[in-house]
Amino acid sequence: xxxxxxxxxxxxxxxxxxxxxxxxxxxxxxxxxxxxxxxxxxxxxxxxxxxxxxxxxxxxxxxxxxxxxxxxxxxxxxxxxxxxxxxxxxxxxxxxxxxxxxxxxxxxxxxxxxxxxxxxxxxxxxxxxxxxxxxxxxxxxxxxxxxxxxxxxxxxxxxxxxxxxxxxxxxxxxxxxxxxxxxxxxxxxxxx
Numbered sequence: 771x772x773x774x775x776x777x778x779x780x781x782x783x784x785x786x787x788x789x790x791x792x793x794x795x796x797x798x799x800x801x802x803x804x805x806x807x808x809x810x811x812x813x814x815x816x817x818x819x820x821x822x823x824x825x826x827x828x829x830x831x832x833x834x835x836x837x838x839x840x841x842x843x844x845x846x847x848x849x850x851x852x853x854x855x856x857x858x859x860x861x862x863x864x865x866x867x868x869x870x871x872x873x874x875x876x877x878x879x880x881x882x883x884x885x886x887x888x889x890x891x892x893x894x895x896x897x898x899x900x901x902x903x904x905x906x907x908x909x910x911x912x913x914x915x916x917x918x919x920x921x922x923x924x925x926x927x928x929x930x931x932x933x934x935x936x937x938x939x940x941x942x943x944x945x946x947x948x949x950x951x952x953x954x955x956x957x958x959x960x961x962x
Contacts, residue, residue, distance in 0.1 A: 793858035812911025845925035852926035
């Protein structure tokens with residue numbers, strides 16, 4: 771008999787597996803949508819923007835500049851991609867589990883995992899934005915712009931900063947509650 775520690779049993783969560791699979795399909799599907807939209811010629815893209823401007827004018831009774839519509843479309847496309855990537859990373863990370871980690875350890879893990887989700891999501895977004903602009907060089911009437919890459923990336927960065935702040939506040943509140951709970955438990959023991 772040797773002194774060996776038992777490894778914690780890991781379990782496979784099929785719902786997380788299915789959810790992760792679906793989310794990665796959404797990431798790939800959304801990349802296909804972006805590729806498809808950037809494959810349109812300049813004339814077709816301009817007609818699409820004009821149609822949207824007319825609909826906005828009908829509904830809200832305001833006039834919108836085509837450049838504003840195009841900028842918002844760039845931000846929206848890659849913001850959605852970053853959300854899908856973030857959720858896909860979250861689901862993928864939760865497929866396997868089995869560790870019984872104390873609450874403070876779980877909060878530290880959440881903080882570290884969240885930073886990884888954000889980093890991977892931003893990398894996917896940045897590389898996709900750069901590839902999209904490179905692809906547009908070969909499309910009739912379209913051009914490539916570093917400003918568009920930065921515009922694509924900016925929406926994702928702002929969203930990931932918001933997620934980072936929300937998760938940090940959540941961790942702070944949970945740590946605070948567990949600390950207060952431990953202090954009140956220790957006070958009750960000392961009073962008895």
